[in-house]
Amino acid sequence: MSLLYKNDVKPRFFLDRQTSMLYNSDIKLISYLTIKEVNYMPESRKERNMADLGKLFQEAEPYIIEMRRWFHQHPEVSLKEEKTSEKIKEELAAMGIPYEELKPSYGVVATIQGKDSGKVIGARADIDALPVTEDTGLEFSSCNVGEMHACGHDAHIAMLLGVAKVMNQIKDELNGTVKLVFQAAEEIGLGYKEVLDYFHEKGGVDRMIGLHIWSTLPQGEMLLIPGSVFAGGTGFKCKVNGQGGHGARPDLVKDPVKAACDLVLKLAAIPSNFYDVLDHSVVSVGQIHAGTQGNIFPSYAEVDGTTRFYKDGGEQAIKAIMRQIADGVGATYGVDIEVTHRGEIPPVYNTPDYIPRARELAAEVEGLTVSSQTDPICAGDNFGMILREYPGFYGVLGAGKTDEYNYPQHHAKFDIQETEFRKGAEFMGRYIADYLK
Secondary structure, eight states: OEEEEETTEEEEEEEETTTTEEEETTOOEEEEOOGGGSOOOOGGGSOOOHHHHHHHHHHHHHHHHHHHHHHHHSOOBTTOOHHHHHHHHHHHHHHTOOEEEETTTTEEEEEEEOSSSOEEEEEEEEOOBBSOOOOSOOTTOOSSTTOBOOSSHHHHHHHHHHHHHHHHHTGGGOSEEEEEEEEOOGGGTOSHHHHHHHHHHHTOOSEEEEEEEEEEEETTEEEOOSEEEEEEEEEEEEEEEOBOEETTOGGGSBOHHHHHHHHHHHHHTIIIIISOTTSOOEEEEEEEEEOSSTTEEOSEEEEEEEEEEOSTTHHHHHHHHHHHHHHHHHHHHTOEEEEEEEEEEOOEEEOGGGHHHHHHHHHTSTTOEEOOOOSOEEEEOTHHHHHTTSOEEEEEEEEEOTTSOOOOTTOTTOOOOTHHHHHHHHHHHHHHHHHTO
């Protein structure tokens, strides 16, 4: 049914165009009318159906692709996203959308106010690039040497600007408020605190959504699963403090190298032997540093690695086991082992009740289907810190190119299919419009 006003003045009336039945605001039948007997409200004031919304996003597609290419060509790493932030604010200002800065970071929050205060929904995109030298050969490759959008954040920004453009066009049809969050410094585990501080100051949001584009998920698919979709994780460093000496007399030293090697093997056994085997977990070591010369026992060695897990509480459990193992190895070799952790983030947890409707709306987007995959992604994202306080979900948008090898995130040849950006933006727009209808 279509919303009508007689002479553009309340009270509201509803017309079922198939039956020509006119109803009042209580959905009680008033009369049978012909279309000629109805004084239509202006076109811009009619309730827009989802087909209209799809058309608006198709019209916005060239803009979304243009924006992605600009941000791809001008990447800035975490805590240095100054020009990125300025470009975002420039685009929002051109649309007439008010925004606020998330100091001291370069984050930005835009606000689109609907026809009443109503509910508040937030949508988030991260904006930082990586310290990677690009090797894609794209005509819009990075012009900043040693910096690249190798994780798709350029597409995240562009899609959210596309959402801003379309939602701003239909804001008079939204019963509530839209908060569009452009978060800085995600790649180094920062930026989320400024977002949470802003929400605490402004009264928060009722629901929070986001999308992460993914090169190894086929184009045309979106992963929407309940529960943990991205892993929680923490980085760690173990400093093994021993007593150095001459390489010919191992009996006179406290060798940190052997202790470090044993420590690495025991840490790798945590997922299968010590931690919950029903949780998909990883404890990996990527760096070992020790010594200056082959015939000298060093005084210390350093082991650096990362963890991943999906269950709530996994972080504390794994940290406790690591401490226990470090104490045991230390006692065996007569060394002292310091264990420190950094960048701790929880799993990105999707509120299960919100997923069925999200899947329905994703299936309505032209060219998009819901992925049959049920396994989560073994990567981390501090969007989980925001979803820990405000319920919502994180979708994963497939953008792998057909019949090509698709390099993974963070690779110097990482690239994504541009046709998928409109689909991701439209999905978010449909979900926002549906939530605020």
